[in-house]
Amino acid sequence: MSRQHLGRVALLAAAALVLAVLLPTTAAAATGTYLRLAHLSPDTPNVDVTVTGFTGRTYQLKGVGYGAVSTYQTVEPGTYTVQMRASADPSAAPLLTGTVRAEEGRAYTAAVLGPRLGRASRC
Amino acid sequence: MAVDHGTGERVAGDVLDVRRPGRARLRDVGRVGLAVAALAVAVAAVALVIMPPRAVAALPPSGPHVALAAWINAATDTATVLEVPPDVRADLIRDGVAPQRLGPGGTLVVTRGAPGPGRPVARFGDGADALAVSRTDPDSGREAAVSAAWGRQLLDNPAVRVDAPARAVLQDGQADPRALLVLAVLAAREPVHVLDLPAVSGEDPGLPRHQVVLSGLDAEALAWVRAQRPPFTPLVMTAGNTTALAWAVPAPSGLLGT
Numbered sequence: 610m611s612r613q614h615l616g617r618v619a620l621l622a623a624a625a626l627v628l629a630v631l632l633p634t635t636a637a638a639a640t641g642t643y644l645r646l647a648h649l650s651p652d653t654p655n656v657d658v659t660v661t662g663f664t665g666r667t668y669q670l671k672g673v674g675y676g677a678v679s680t681y682q683t684v685e686p687g688t689y690t691v692q693m694r695a696s697a698d699p700s701a702a703p704l705l706t707g708t709v710r711a712e713e714g715r716a717y718t719a720a721v722l723g724p725r726l727g728r729a730s731r732c
Numbered sequence: 733m734a735v736d737h738g739t740g741e742r743v744a745g746d747v748l749d750v751r752r753p754g755r756a757r758l759r760d761v762g763r764v765g766l767a768v769a770a771l772a773v774a775v776a777a778v779a780l781v782i783m784p785p786r787a788v789a790a791l792p793p794s795g796p797h798v799a800l801a802a803w804i805n806a807a808t809d810t811a812t813v814l815e816v817p818p819d820v821r822a823d824l825i826r827d828g829v830a831p832q833r834l835g836p837g838g839t840l841v842v843t844r845g846a847p848g849p850g851r852p853v854a855r856f857g858d859g860a861d862a863l864a865v866s867r868t869d870p871d872s873g874r875e876a877a878v879s880a881a882w883g884r885q886l887l888d889n890p891a892v893r894v895d896a897p898a899r900a901v902l903q904d905g906q907a908d909p910r911a912l913l914v915l916a917v918l919a920a921r922e923p924v925h926v927l928d929l930p931a932v933s934g935e936d937p938g939l940p941r942h943q944v945v946l947s948g949l950d951a952e953a954l955a956w957v958r959a960q961r962p963p964f965t966p967l968v969m970t971a972g973n974t975t976a977l978a979w980a981v982p983a984p985s986g987l988l989g990t
Binding site: 702 | 881882885886888889890891892912913914916917919920955956959960961964987
């Protein structure tokens with residue numbers, strides 16, 4: 610495993626921790642359940658994020674770079690696992706980082722924050 | 733072994749000369765040994781008569797610290813520190829537990845006899861000599877309910893086949909959250925057959941099951957499991973077509989989002 614790969618993994622691990630903390634951040638939505646990703650970590654490379662429901666549904670957001678905020682994606686209500694990996698390393702195994710419980714009528718923003726940002730902000 | 737360099741007879745004679753007294757000594761030692769053994773049997777018989785049967789039965793072949801040490805080394809993470817009674821510390825170190833794993837302080841507290849404060853984790857031995865393990869971090873009170881909700885969603889997943897004993901564990905919220913998360917991801921890659929979520933000997937029935945036995949996990953899935961980072965990294969054991977995944981005790985707080 611290269612030093613560069615290890616660095617990516619370490620950055621993702623740091624960012625992933627914050628991601629898990631931020632996932633419950635919600636806003637009210639009239640109907641349906643929505644999820645988007647915000648990449649707010651200058652220390653973290655572009656990421657692919659996979660959210661997998663306990664009931665089997667999977668959604669992917671690929672190649673999200675620093676400063677990007679994806680559009681909201683409609684998801685089924687339920688509990689989801691969150692996995693991340695560096696977009697530049699598609700052969701790497703995505704790392705499991707946490708969960709989000711998506712409820713009907715809510716919109717969620719998953720924010721990736723790196724060490725330089727210091728603290729989490731809510732969306 | 734004697735080596736003959738052309739003076740075989742002398743060498744052989746010397747060897748015989750040396751062996752004769754040795755055999756004699758051996759015979760003497762044998763006689764003494766037999767006498768000692770006979771005496772030991774006699775003493776043991778007297779002791780059995782003198783000692784009440786209950787006291788004899790209460791003498792364990794090995795103390796509960798042996799089982800506790802084995803459990804610490806097998807089921808807990810090497811970063812987990814345990815606070816133990818002072819008189820047990822030396823036993824555990826002799827039994828193979830690294831000294832730095834033993835407090836003061838720690839997430840897990842070991843007490844003799846009755847369990848300490850906090851949630852019971854495991855118990856080894858019986859009565860006043862038992863060694864009880866409990867965890868000191870607070871219980872949110874909702875963990876079992878959340879785990880049950882996750883477990884029921886997994887049971888609704890068409891890619892997850894669960895045998896009867898494990899089904900009950902999932903429905904009752906008795907599964908470790910790390911096991912649930914990994915099962916959900918594995919099921920998204922390929923159908924998963926859960927054979928069991930077995931209890932570990934000595935552990936409290938209320939402790940979430942942290943071992944999963946699966947059938948038919950392919951190499952790609954195993955590679956994904958092995959690539960995970962703490963706290964999701966399990967110990968992986970494979971035997972034929974069966975794979976067992978085991979996560980260290982205790983599970984970190986907060987994984988259930990409660």
